[in-house]
Amino acid sequence: MDMKSITLTGILLFVLGGCGTAYAQSIAPDQGIDEVEVIKTTATVENLDLEKRKVTLLLEDGKRKTYKVDKSVKNLDQVKAGDLLNISYTEELVVMVGKSNEAPGAASMSTVSVAPKGSKPGAVMVDTVAESGTILKIDAEKRKVTIEEPGGKKKTIKVSQKVDLGQLRTGDTVNAVLTESLVVDVVK
Numbered sequence: 001m002d003m004k005s006i007t008l009t010g011i012l013l014f015v016l017g018g019c020g021t022a023y024a025q026s027i028a029p030d031q032g033i034d035e036v037e038v039i040k041t042t043a044t045v046e047n048l049d050l051e052k053r054k055v056t057l058l059l060e061d062g063k064r065k066t067y068k069v070d071k072s073v074k075n076l077d078q079v080k081a082g083d084l085l086n087i088s089y090t091e092e093l094v095v096m097v098g099k100s101n102e103a104p105g106a107a108s109m110s111t112v113s114v115a116p117k118g119s120k121p122g123a124v125m126v127d128t129v130a131e132s133g134t135i136l137k138i139d140a141e142k143r144k145v146t147i148e149e150p151g152g153k154k155k156t157i158k159v160s161q162k163v164d165l166g167q168l169r170t171g172d173t174v175n176a177v178l179t180e181s182l183v184v185d186v187v188k
Helices: 008-016
Strands: 033-049 054-059 064-068 084-098 106-114 122-139 144-148 154-158 173-186
Touching: none
Parallel strands: none
Antiparallel strands: 033 054, 033 084, 054 064, 084 173, 106 122, 122 144, 122 173, 144 154
């Protein structure tokens, strides 16, 4: 599974646009939005090519997918056709709106942890992206907000009915942090 960096616009479209299913919301609506989604699934290893480091999985929904396995995974040789994988994917998105004198910016961090050689195969990957932007224009009637991203790029996005546009002001800073984690455990 490819862990991707997501731009501020993409993050805002996800949260402000009301897409996705949230299983938890822990920040009060007047302070921002904190949405967490957890997806758990299983897959069965159908085929494994150790030389090319490719694994074909039969997913719970009946679809087959082939993935390239990173060289950091040390115990791929222990995985066999027929092995069952427990997969947990968590995505947490925090969006805060407020006043700030700081210029829009962006940062990201990724961490991968794999089981040591000889241990039961498994991996944990965490990817965090943080970006900020400035609100340039608010169109309450059309529920659209224009934001200037880092680097000066301007984007207009449609805002969900969940967001109280009366609390937004031109010049406010929008800060978004997206953390994705993927845990893969080979059950055998």
